[in-house]
Structures are given as C-alpha cells and as structure tokens.
Amino acid sequence: MKQLLFILFIISLLVSSGCNKNKTDDNSQKLGLLALAIPQPSTGSSTTTTTTTTTDVYSGGYSSNSSGIPVAGYWKNETWTGLTPLDTSKSSMVHSMVVSGSDVYAAGFSTNSSNVPVAGYWKNGTWTAVTPQDSTKDNRIYSFLVSGSDMYATGYRTNSFDVKVPGYWKNGTWTSLTPLATSKDSRIYSIVVSGSDVYAAGYSTNSSNVPVPGYWKNGTWTGLAPLDSTKDSYVVSLAVSGSDVYAGGYSTNSSSVLVAGYWKNGTWTAVTPLDSTKNSSVYSIVVSGSDVYAAGYSANSSSVQVAGYWKNGTWTGLTPLDTSKASIVYFNSMTVSGSDVYAAGYSTNSSNVGVPGYWKNGTWKELTTLDSTKSSYVQSIFVTTY
Structure with missing residues (x-):
C-alpha cells in the first residue's frame, strides 16, 4: 500500500x-x-562465499640413510625434514608428533656418542633433552602432547639397576609413577590430558614377572583384567571421551595368541581377527563421536601381518604394497579429521624393504626416503586443518 x-x-x-x-x-x-x-522483484539469486580449507599431514618417524642408520625426522605432506641427532653415526627416531599453533614438536630419542639413547624432543628443529634417571642408561619418549602452555612427555627412564621406571615429564620435570614391582620393568606408551586429569597408559610387570596392562590416572594405578593372568598383555594407546576411558592393545590368551582389543572403563572387548590362531594387536585407538576406531594389524592364515583398523568392531584391511609381506599401523598413529581417516605406519615391498607412508580413507600415500633400499617407518601422525 x-x-x-x-x-x-x-x-x-x-x-x-x-x-x-x-x-x-x-x-x-x-x-x-x-x-x-x-x-x-527479486530474482532469488544470492552471493555465495567459498571457504577454502588447507590440510597439512605431519608424519613423524625415521628414514634410514645409505649406511643403514635411522635418522629422526618428519614428512610435512610429502616433504622430508631431517632432525639433527646427537651423533650422526648413531640412531635417532621420532615416536610422537604434535603441532601446536606455529610450533612443530617431534619427540623420541637420539643416541649419543656413548651409544646411550637419550629421551627428548625437537621443537621447530631444536633439540631438548629431558632429564634421565641415569645418564648412562636408555631413556625414551613414546608419547608427547601439548595442553595449553604445558608439555607432557612419557615413555620410560632406566635406573642404575637397569630397571625401566614409569613416569612422565611435565615441562621437563619428571613425575615418577608407582609400579607393581620396583624391581621389574614398566613402560608407558600413551599419555592423555583430559581437563585436570593426567592418564598414562602401558604396562607394569608384577612380582611374577608378568606384564600387566593398565594406566595411571593422576598417579593412581588401574590394572586391567587380561584374558590369562599368567600371560603378558599391554595397553599401547589410550583415549578419553567424556567420562569413558578406552585402552587399546592386546591380551594374550591361554594358547599364547595375542588377541587384539580394548578395555572400555575396565571391560574387555576383543575385535575379530583375520585368523583366531594368529596374533593381532591394537596399536592406536581413536574415539570420534560415537565411533570407536582401533588400528594396528591382524595376521592372516599365512601369518602375514596385515595393516588395518576396526571401526565399531568391523575390520577394514588396508592394501599393502605386497600381500606376502608385513604392513602395520604403528603405535598411536591413527587420527580422524572430519570425514577423513588416516592410518600411518609402513608397508613392506617386494624387495623386503619397509616403506613409510599412510593410508587416507584406505588409499596408500608413500613417502620418500633417504635411501629406497633401506627400511623407514612412520611412527606418528598429526593432521592440521585451517
């Protein structure tokens, strides 16, 4: 009107x-x-804004040089960055990769001139050693994370009695964790921070010399029931989702077969292997929404280790370079980013050389190495999007 x-x-x-x-x-x-x-009158047309997302894939591990020496480093997408070791004639490896803001952390160990593996990490290429229990003994980082302004690193330290002692470093300061038996080895393979809680998972060997799977939450040990209490079992990867704790690994049954699976809040769930008479293991566990991904390997009837993952218990095998050779998704080397599933590790080629790479949604991405005749592995993966 x-x-x-x-x-x-x-x-x-x-x-x-x-x-x-x-x-x-x-x-x-x-x-x-x-x-x-x-x-x-309106034509119904509108202006559409296109948002471009960039994805970077960081794959940490090592590449063996022409002398067969493992050199620590990482691939950003497909480009290799070698990290300066303590001694170029000795082995070094990255076991855990984290990107926080503009900083790239690669944690693991570097062997010194005295042939002692030294635990530490490279931040943007600069090496920082963490304090050992005995500087003449083996120390390693297996898992690393950044939470806010704090850095957490875990693995083990070896004491003067050659016992591997469990604990973790927070901003370089060591926190000891009580083992089941102080004269026996313990190792931590995975660390998670959820709110104010710190979880460190792996195994602790009891007085009967049996490795017991479990985790420490804020320093308190929780043992997880194995299939056979006289056989070894490990937690290799941990995930916390809300109030639920998922611990992935394996438990050895009475037939001495490694059975892949995970404990959810202490209750064991076995995942179906390719052959129940052969070994299998979960090396990485990820919870995304209501989905549980458990990655690692399952040996087939020919005893060949096949890389793959179980999503909510259903197996997805990942195509290897050679079906007669081993391939594995490595420790804590799986991640889910949006609708994409990444699983990293290695696949052995027809020349019996371990080739590093990762599978994205089932498609293999091979990574270049220092020497294609030497084995190299991806041992950690981290994906960023921006």
Missing part, C-alpha cells in the same frame, strides 16, 4: 509539470527516475 501511494505521488508531480509542453524532456528524465524508484 505504501509503495502504491508513493507511485501515485510521483505520477501527480509529473502530470502537474507536464502542462508545459516545453518541459517534455524534463518529464522524460522524471519518468526514468520513477522507474528507478519502484522496487524490482
């Missing part, structure tokens, strides 16, 4: 001015203004 009144008002102005024949050109201009003043 308002539009109609507005139009009538404009027309009345034109009529009154049109009484003068000498103003014909002026009236034409006013009619042009009238056409511009009347709102035009």
